[in-house]
Amino acid sequence: MAMEMRLPVARKPLSESMGRDTKKHLVVPGDTITTDTGFMRGHGTYMGEEKLIASVAGSVERVNKLICVKALKTRYNGEVGDIVVGRITERRRSAEDELAMRGFLQEGDLISAEVQAVFSDGAISLHTRSLKYGKLGQGVLVQVSPSLVKRQKTHFHDLPCGASVILGSNGFVWIYPTPEHKEEDAGGFTANLEPVSLTDREVISRLRNCIVSLVTQRMMLYDTSILYCYEASLPHQIKDLLKPEIMEEVVMETRQRLLEQEG
Amino acid sequence: MASVALSEAEKVYIVHGVQEDLRVDGRGCEDYRYVEVETDVVSNTSGSARVKLGHTDILVGVKAEMGTPKLEKPNEGYLEFFVDCSANATPEFEGRGGDDLGTEIANTLYRIFNNKSSVDLQSLCISPREHCWILYVDVLLLECGGNLFDTICIAVKAALFNTRIPRVRVLEDEEGSKDIELSDDPYDCIRLSVDNVPCIVTLCKIGYRHVVDATLQEEACSLASLLVSVTSTGVVTCMRKVGKGSLDPESIFEMMETGKRVGKVLHASLQSVLHKEESLGPKRQKVGFLG
Numbered sequence: 001m002a003m004e005m006r007l008p009v010a011r012k013p014l015s016e017s018m019g020r021d022t023k024k025h026l027v028v029p030g031d032t033i034t035t036d037t038g039f040m041r042g043h044g045t046y047m048g049e050e051k052l053i054a055s056v057a058g059s060v061e062r063v064n065k066l067i068c069v070k071a072l073k074t075r076y077n078g079e080v081g082d083i084v085v086g087r088i089t090e091r092r093r094s095a096e097d098e099l100a101m102r103g104f105l106q107e108g109d110l111i112s113a114e115v116q117a118v119f120s121d122g123a124i125s126l127h128t129r130s131l132k133y134g135k136l137g138q139g140v141l142v143q144v145s146p147s148l149v150k151r152q153k154t155h156f157h158d159l160p161c162g163a164s165v166i167l168g169s170n171g172f173v174w175i176y177p178t179p180e181h182k183e184e185d186a187g188g189f190t191a192n193l194e195p196v197s198l199t200d201r202e203v204i205s206r207l208r209n210c211i212v213s214l215v216t217q218r219m220m221l222y223d224t225s226i227l228y229c230y231e232a233s234l235p236h237q238i239k240d241l242l243k244p245e246i247m248e249e250v251v252m253e254t255r256q257r258l259l260e261q262e263g
Numbered sequence: 264m265a266s267v268a269l270s271e272a273e274k275v276y277i278v279h280g281v282q283e284d285l286r287v288d289g290r291g292c293e294d295y296r297y298v299e300v301e302t303d304v305v306s307n308t309s310g311s312a313r314v315k316l317g318h319t320d321i322l323v324g325v326k327a328e329m330g331t332p333k334l335e336k337p338n339e340g341y342l343e344f345f346v347d348c349s350a351n352a353t354p355e356f357e358g359r360g361g362d363d364l365g366t367e368i369a370n371t372l373y374r375i376f377n378n379k380s381s382v383d384l385q386s387l388c389i390s391p392r393e394h395c396w397i398l399y400v401d402v403l404l405l406e407c408g409g410n411l412f413d414t415i416c417i418a419v420k421a422a423l424f425n426t427r428i429p430r431v432r433v434l435e436d437e438e439g440s441k442d443i444e445l446s447d448d449p450y451d452c453i454r455l456s457v458d459n460v461p462c463i464v465t466l467c468k469i470g471y472r473h474v475v476d477a478t479l480q481e482e483a484c485s486l487a488s489l490l491v492s493v494t495s496t497g498v499v500t501c502m503r504k505v506g507k508g509s510l511d512p513e514s515i516f517e518m519m520e521t522g523k524r525v526g527k528v529l530h531a532s533l534q535s536v537l538h539k540e541e542s543l544g545p546k547r548q549k550v551g552f553l554g
Contacts, residue, residue: 001293005532108268138276205289238289
């Protein structure tokens with residue numbers, strides 16, 4: 001059995017460990033971004049007293065004449081076409097609903113769906129009108145901040161390490177064993193409750209710890225970053241990935257590989 | 264207790280994983296998550312400690328006050344426990360929602376300390392039947408991530424280790440009236456011996472096996488748990504079963520043995536961390552809440 005107790009260590013500011021050339025311009029709500037009135041104001045800013053002031057906490061982004069503030073941690077704002085993973089918390093109580101839906105979906109079930117429409121009060125309507133969406137079976141859910149999920153063409157990934165991942169734009173990441181037959185995807189409405197093999201479980205647990213490490217170090221989540229992190233973590237035991245120094249080491253290696261790949 | 268909703272398939276996945284000794288985060292059934300302990304974080308207490316275990320965050324403060332001993336135990340001081348479930352931990356604790364859980368935890372703490380050897384209560388007595396030290400132990404739940412009892416006990420033990428009670432002398436003059444004199448030196452204090460203070464090990468029964476240090480998701484899959492309070496030598500001071508499900512007497516025996524084994528390792532790790540922190544001396548870097 002393993003038990004480790006330690007004294008806490010103060011966190012190092014990320015900019016030191018990253019060695020960036022350009023420092024990000026970080027602001028908090030109420031900070032003045034600029035007094036130059038020639039800029040157009042984007043999301044996260046407002047005009048007050050002849051100055052452009054930030055309304056959210058985040059980094060300032062400038063595209064020609066447009067200034068906006070990208071929030072570091074924010075609630076999910078739905079957009080049409082986004083893939084989300086969600087848990088059913090409440091349901092409409094009507095006669096037809098009771099008869100028809102309860103056979104398929106219960107409270108507490110997880111589903112993957114696509115955003116169909118966004119209402120003006122912020123409510124979102126979802127649809128599962130394709131076989132790739134629907135009820136999710138056995139697997140692990142990791143909840144992360146929505147701002148860390150990178151917008152990509154597809155959010156369903158079958159990773160070569162032996163498991164599949166759905167990166168919901170709302171920050172819910174679902175890791176599950178890759179189904180053998182292609183017809184029965186993660187969708188449909190019947191769940192497969194057979195035991196998952198030990199090798200698949202190890203891959204899923206390792207992926208889960210890698211995603212948690214990436215998120216703790218504020219790295220964007222997408223298939224390449226998760227895959228590189230998985231490969232960097234292979235020399236360590238799965239449960240060791242929960243320790244801060246090993247987490248840092250693995251994420252540092254991932255970051256380097258991603259920079260090399262870009263450069 | 265704070266709970267998470269899980270789908271049937273997720274529960275099945277967790278239960279099967281535990282049977283094969285591979286939990287969702289890669290730990291075995293007897294592995295704890297990474298623990299951080301720091302003492303002396305609150306300045307206006309006699310002793311304090313903060314413990315973080317995964318997502319569970321507990322802050323304990325101990326205040327020593329003078330009072331009269333209880334009638335049935337005139338030569339001893341005593342401990343009073345109070346547990347506050349802060350609404351920061353989970354929205355369920357808003358308003359009076361956390362009171363039930365708080366009283367349950369406080370009652371468990373009273374039970375495990377309710378024996379002669381956990382804390383040397385006679386050292387808390389100043390003059391029999393008249394004055395004694397009362398230690399008010401306040402526990403604050405900052406964040407709830409599963410396995411509350413274990414973390415709270417570790418924090419209480421660390422806070423008691425850190426407690427410094429001022430040394431007092433009772434002066435009696437000719438007329439017989441007593442005067443209590445506090446020593447001039449603020450560092451002249453007595454410390455409690457925490458060698459026999461017990462720690463709780465929570466064992467949750469999931470399927471056919473039991474796990475130590477369950478996360479919120481694992482607690483949702485477990486129907487019954489056993490709380491075993493163990494001292495550093497492996498002596499069980501109290502045991503309690505929680506949950507709606509039933510436990511086989513055979514499994515209770517197995518779980519108790521696991522609890523004793525795990526408890527001894529827990530105490531050894533905690534002792535070494537506390538001594539290491541003390542050896543760093545008063546100049547050590549305090550991380551506190553903004554680290």
